[in-house]
Amino acid sequence: xxxxxxxxxxxxxxxxxxxxxxxxxxxxxxxxxxxxxxxxxxxxxxxxxxxxxxxxxxxxxxxxxxxxxxxxxxxxxxxxxxxxxxxxxxxxxxxxxxxxxxxxxxxxxxxxxxxxxxxxxxxxxxxxxxxxxxxxxxxxxxxxxxxxxxxxxxxxxxxxxxxxxxxxxxxxxxxxxxxxxxxxxxxxxxxxxxxxxxxxxxxxxxxxxxxxxxxxxxxxxxxxxxxxxxxxxxxxxxxxxxxxxxxxxxxxxxxxxxxxxxxxxxxxxxxxxxxxxxxxxxxxxxxxxxxxxxxxxxxxxxxxxxxxxxxxxxxxxxxxxxxxxxxxxxxxxxxxxxxxxxxxxxxxxxxxxxxxxxxxxxxxxxxxxxx
Numbered sequence: 001x002x003x004x005x006x007x008x009x010x011x012x013x014x015x016x017x018x019x020x021x022x023x024x025x026x027x028x029x030x031x032x033x034x035x036x037x038x039x040x041x042x043x044x045x046x047x048x049x050x051x052x053x054x055x056x057x058x059x060x061x062x063x064x065x066x067x068x069x070x071x072x073x074x075x076x077x078x079x080x081x082x083x084x085x086x087x088x089x090x091x092x093x094x095x096x097x098x099x100x101x102x103x104x105x106x107x108x109x110x111x112x113x114x115x116x117x118x119x120x121x122x123x124x125x126x127x128x129x130x131x132x133x134x135x136x137x138x139x140x141x142x143x144x145x146x147x148x149x150x151x152x153x154x155x156x157x158x159x160x161x162x163x164x165x166x167x168x169x170x171x172x173x174x175x176x177x178x179x180x181x182x183x184x185x186x187x188x189x190x191x192x193x194x195x196x197x198x199x200x201x202x203x204x205x206x207x208x209x210x211x212x213x214x215x216x217x218x219x220x221x222x223x224x225x226x227x228x229x230x231x232x233x234x235x236x237x238x239x240x241x242x243x244x245x246x247x248x249x250x251x252x253x254x255x256x257x258x259x260x261x262x263x264x265x266x267x268x269x270x271x272x273x274x275x276x277x278x279x280x281x282x283x284x285x286x287x288x289x290x291x292x293x294x295x296x297x298x299x300x301x302x303x304x305x306x307x308x309x310x311x312x313x314x315x316x317x318x319x320x321x322x323x324x325x326x327x328x329x330x331x332x333x334x335x336x337x338x339x340x341x342x343x344x345x346x347x348x349x350x351x352x353x354x355x356x357x358x359x360x361x362x363x364x365x366x367x368x369x370x371x
Contacts, residue, residue, distance in 0.1 A: 009123035010126070010242050011238050012127055013123075013126055014130070014238040014241070017133070017134040018231055022231045024138045024141055026282070028141070028145070029286065030282070031145070032220075033220075034216075034219075034221055034285060034286060035216040037223060038222075038223060040153055040154065041219060041220070041223035042216065043095070044154070044157070046100060046208065048200060050091050050104045051108050051111075052200040052201055054108060055084070055108055056079040058115075058195070058196040059118075060195075060196070060244070060314050061189055061192045062111075062115035062116055063118045064315070066120055067248045072175070073174065073175050074172050074178075075175075075178055076182075076189075084105050085105070087104055097151075099157075100158075102159075103157060103158040106158050109164045110133065112168060113164045114129065116171050118241055118245060119245055129163070132163055133164070134160075136159065140157075141156035142156070144156040192319050192322075198323070198329075199326045202333055202334065206337050207219060209341075210341055213341045214346065218346050221286050221287075221288040222292055222350070224286050224292075225350060229297065229299065232267050232300050233300060235260060235263045236307055239256055240307040244314065247315030248314070264305075268298065272294050275294055276294070295353075295354060296353055296354065298354045299353055299358070302357045302358045303361070305365065306357070306361045306364055309361075309364040310322060310364070321363075321367050322364075324363075329359065329360040336355060337352045
């Protein structure tokens, strides 16, 4: 019964949170022309890249060590916030956008706080914090847009993480700074840092790279397709977050993983079938996004399999293979984006996304079979 309640809490949080996020970005996309929407996504990607480099205590590391009662949270928080502050100053100097700098810190405290709650299996608290953040994004983002214009959206997004500050302080006070302990776990921490960095860098570099290739307008269409993909992955991500702490302590999760796989197949078919009918009605200016959504939906199934295998591998603290696959994924994807995008436009970009996702999935399947 407890497992059902825990899964229900995660489901409510992630479905509600992703729903609010999706509605927010869909409203913003409808309010803005594609080029303006593309510019917003460009600066979010800049912040995403900077926070990824700064986040020395990745969400997976925090979740796994919290589940295993290994007291490294304070040490990782300190290092991540120092690195994040430096990154924020650099970004402010380069782009003169203070809202992007604040967003970097917001991303960092969000990741650490939510991972800590997941690791402790505080799924109810996780739900409350996540829904609050998404609600603040929705309310502040739209309100500040009408007051300050496009820049107000980024300010609203940055301010939506403010409620995590108290929780981060409590987590920081819950353990002592312990560099000798960090040294003994440095291999796992370092591997996961690079896994996280390569993975999220891949998810942000594409939006940065495509701007000089296809411009902000097509980036806006591509970003909208990615938002639809993110919504389509919600069930898979809920189950990944649920099974990670269970896999970390060797508990059985086979049945729910099968459910995740079946759900991903159904969602893929629905997304491909319905997008040509729904998109022209809701987003008439985003014509290029239709084909992008249909193509990128093909990545839902392999991405789901990758998440499920990743949970088991991380639970066993076997992170080297994940680092290797993330590096291969990033090289394949960025390479295909650079090669295909100038020739085929947004179709080339999304095709590269799918090919890279399938490649990563196949590598992990082979590894799991051979192990």
